[in-house]
Amino acid sequence: PTSGPSESTAVFVDPATLEVRGVLPVYGTSGVLPLRTWLDSLHRNMLLGDVGRNYSELAASWLWVAALGGLLLWATSRSPRRTNGRGWQILRQRYWHSSLGLVLLLGLLFFSATGLTWSRWAGDNISALRAHFGWMTPAVNTSLLPDNPSPMDEHAGHHMAPSPRHNMAGMTMPKAAAVAIKPTQFDGVVQAASAAGIQAGKIEIRPTTKANKAWIVSEIDRRWPTKVDTVAVDPATFRVTDKVTFAQYGLLAKLTRWGVDAHMGVLFGLANQLLLAAFGLGLCVLIVLGYRLWWLRRPAAQGSHPAETLVYHWRQLGLSARFLLLVCTVTLAVSLPVMGISLLVLLLIDALRWQRAQG
Template sequence: MGRPAKIRGEAPDMMSGAYRAVWRWHFYAGVLVMPFLMLLTLTGALYLFKDEIDQAVYRAMIQVPASAQTADPDQWLTAAAVAGQGRAANVLVPARSDQAVRIRVDRPDGSRRTVFVDPHTARVTGVTAYGGVTETIKALHSLSLFGGPVGKALNILVEIVAGWAVILCATGLYLWWPRRREGAVLRLKETDAGRRPFWRDLHAVTGFYVGGVIIFLAVTGMPWSAVWGDQFMGVMRGTGLGRPPAPAAASPWSHAKPHDAPAGVGWTLENAVLPAPTHGHAAPSLRRVLLTAREQGLPRPFTVSIPQSADLAWTVARQTRQAEDARSLYVDGATGAVKADLRWEQFGVMAKGFEWGIAVHQGMQYGWINRILMLAGCIAVWVLAISGLVMWWKRRPPSLSRRRLGAPPSPPGPRARTAVLCIVIPLSILYPLTGLSLVAALLLDRAVRTFAGSKTVAS
């Protein structure tokens, strides 16, 4: 026999107005953002295995015979420019001698290509769309696959979804918290997948054990957003807690145009370039810049960004997995002189936290444990979404044609509304776009309740 209803889930405190109000908002938040969260976590989980995917898809282009001989690096650029039909913009120099260099080529029509070149012979081994498969996954992850206003709007949507993901976890914790009933659910008590209690317990257990990872992914994903991320970067730079000041011997930082933005330097130094005025020296040369990088002891792999403007320094950024290994050289392409040598120790406190969060978010900072933990967060979102959908299906109203979605009923009284507002208002202040979407949701909820009330009176 089943337990009495009062013990199972209808204790007065559990079904109070405050509880039902939070439950209602938890339901609506899930309906609104879960489809987007499922897409973000699916693409995010795939991107955790970026290197493995690249190796599997482009192995024939990447692998080259190892050799002690090296062709003139400037020949790499010439070969890539011809094959990609554009201008060589940056070069990824791999860690191993049996791998091709990857050169981004900017074409006159605004598109980009990745050209693989054998560093020993300057022979082109393949050409793909810029970044290949994993760049497409990344664009889907940020909803920036489409450019222009559509891409901007979708990027803003990602920010709203991330904020609501935090609200989902906060309201879920409130619902999970033990009250005047049995203790909180810490394990599956029901083993029959045909019954709703099984899915309820699975939903609760998953949220409890992995909710912290989901919140971390949502918060550390915010810096990529178009509004909150830009504001955060502005505060970080304005307070002096971000990128280090330009060296005294160099000119101040300049903001690069899109085609000159250096690659691989991290978010703290994105778009930051240093002038390197020419004074009748020889033409800039990749060979000279690589020689400087070797003399400075910069470990491979690293990315060399080639500015289109002749009066800008070339940027050589070490490709790292751990945030504290970050290092960027700014080199005069004509003379090989080092304009700046920036390392982790020179970053401000906010910049260090920012870069560390990104490295953990991408599953790189702590090796396989880090990757598995982030993958668990991605899988958990799908488990929560599926279990939530099954629970709704099992308690859905008899007729969905009467605009009844099966949401928990809206409780009367200010106390119920206060419980919700105490959870969501602090998060809305921290994330303004989420706050604006909350206002819209409140107005919609009120309109729905007013409409339902009028229908009840009419009947």
């Protein structure tokens, strides 16, 4: 059957009777079943395709800004000594909002950073930066002829769909002769990989029908301690032609691997998943408290207060502060395009509010 991006077909076989018990589409390297695939799509793109994926990237782009901005407000704010009834209510809401925000701060920054590596536009920029500095994850060389290995994507089989800009359609490539895959080859390839040190309880075998290409056998046990060693095996001679171990990963590649797995809730098993659930619940409460605080602090009479817009505060800055802020803003807008576009929309609305307040 035809499978979508990062999808494959799983056949469930009784190992004792060899009876096929079921066939289901599964998602990713870990082979999650349809219900979890649906939940994953809900988290990744709200079941709206690319539009929803852009919305998800928008949230990840601004999450770290909101977290650090809240920290700055908490550090620079001072509680009034005397308050009336409404002021005490605001003070209490601010206390709970800021306290919960401090508890969740590291998690907010972590999920923003790891989420952006999955995103479409910012993720491409992050990958380009890593490739430029040689921070990509090493990959085995599958060519049985002299060739250079290519970097491997930590998100392979997870949340990454093919990027349109990487589409190779229309390019003329030499066609390699196809070779038949024999079932007996799997046993030989697995034995060769096992002898080379592939000992994890979960492995993935990626055969190929292309001549002069090796099969890939990878450990896919993402729990701590991480087991993701990979070997390339010649399916004709069962000779291991290349090997990459997790110990060979650079520091940034290891941190990326651990970050991705922790984000997915697999690095530390059930404890990881319970922590994610608690964080998600805490984040929902934090958002509700934030909106509640905003509502309590709204001006009683809008017309009696100046519109403290971004334009208003921009005009209060000195020349050097304006220049520094402009450089940082442009850099972030280019690096995080969805943030940049949303910021332009926000500035347009803000300028209209400021103009209306002046008139």
